[in-house]
Amino acid sequence: MKLQLIGTGSILTARMSASALVDDKLLIDTPNGSMKAMRRAGLDPCSVDFCLITHFHADHFFDIIFLLLEQGLQQTRDRDLVLIGPAGFADRVDQLFELSYPGSWDEMEDKVRPRYVEFDPADGGECSEGGYTIRALPMQHTVPALGYHITDPAGARLGYTGDTVRCPSVDELAADTSVLLLDTSFPTGRVGHMGLDDVEGVADQWPDLHLIATHRGDDVTHSARPNIIFPADGQTFDITAQGLRADARSMPKQRGDRKTSVLGVDL
Numbered sequence: 572m573k574l575q576l577i578g579t580g581s582i583l584t585a586r587m588s589a590s591a592l593v594d595d596k597l598l599i600d601t602p603n604g605s606m607k608a609m610r611r612a613g614l615d616p617c618s619v620d621f622c623l624i625t626h627f628h629a630d631h632f633f634d635i636i637f638l639l640l641e642q643g644l645q646q647t648r649d650r651d652l653v654l655i656g657p658a659g660f661a662d663r664v665d666q667l668f669e670l671s672y673p674g675s676w677d678e679m680e681d682k683v684r685p686r687y688v689e690f691d692p693a694d695g696g697e698c699s700e701g702g703y704t705i706r707a708l709p710m711q712h713t714v715p716a717l718g719y720h721i722t723d724p725a726g727a728r729l730g731y732t733g734d735t736v737r738c739p740s741v742d743e744l745a746a747d748t749s750v751l752l753l754d755t756s757f758p759t760g761r762v763g764h765m766g767l768d769d770v771e772g773v774a775d776q777w778p779d780l781h782l783i784a785t786h787r788g789d790d791v792t793h794s795a796r797p798n799i800i801f802p803a804d805g806q807t808f809d810i811t812a813q814g815l816r817a818d819a820r821s822m823p824k825q826r827g828d829r830k831t832s833v834l835g836v837d838l
């Protein structure tokens with residue numbers, strides 16, 4: 572499994588908002604600017620066959636319009652584009668298109684061939700698509716949200732929390748994956764988000780698990796825990812059934828310590 576981080580930041584950072592691409596075709600979240608970030612990284616948005624959305628906040632979702640435009644303006648797909656996310660996904664896409672490009676979705680929809688798999692965010696669920704087994708787990712954020720457990724055909728197991736506080740589903744992912752990407756928005760956890768203190772708690776409990784800290788503010792830069800990785804935008808990892816390949820464990824890239832705040836808004 573090839574894992575590439577399209578973005579690693581939270582809203583008030585110069586890094587792109589957090590999203591990740593698996594094997595150049597399975598995209599997790601479509602935050603603001605993510606299609607431009609893919610192009611800058613030399614990746615083709617038309618190669619995406621599966622798109623997983625954790626929740627409908629703009630910094631995770633709003634570029635869905637541009638993923639669909641990238642695909643519909645360039646090609647008529649010969650197979651479905653599988654869109655997996657919380658219940659209401661299809662309605663949200665209809666509404667966003669009507670707001671942004673009124674009257675254009677019907678024609679685009681025929682070319683893009685979206686097929687939705689929607690899960691109740693209170694329960695989660697499981698599906699198999701393109702050789703991947705994808706399990707959605709209920710997370711605890713300020714809005715209904717899902718995390719994902721992804722197993723590829725070769726048996727590599729990846730977890731992605733999306734935005735959440737530490738909750739039973741985070742531990743469930745940690746117990747059954749070899750690489751886990753976690754919301755690490757702040758030095759300490761706040762409403763709706765884990766902090767580095769929460770992630771270090773997971774690292775201590777599962778010392779053999781590789782944790783990738785993403786959705787980071789600029790004040791989350793390093794940890795004494797050896798199994799927490801602080802990736803840069805665009806960084807790639809190679810994951811096998813045995814776990815993260817040692818030669819793909821890059822050194823963390825440190826950024827500045829500019830302080831940020833969220834001005835009392837729960838994002």
Ligand SMILES: [Zn+2]
Nearest residue numbers: 628712734838
């Ligand atoms: Zn959010």
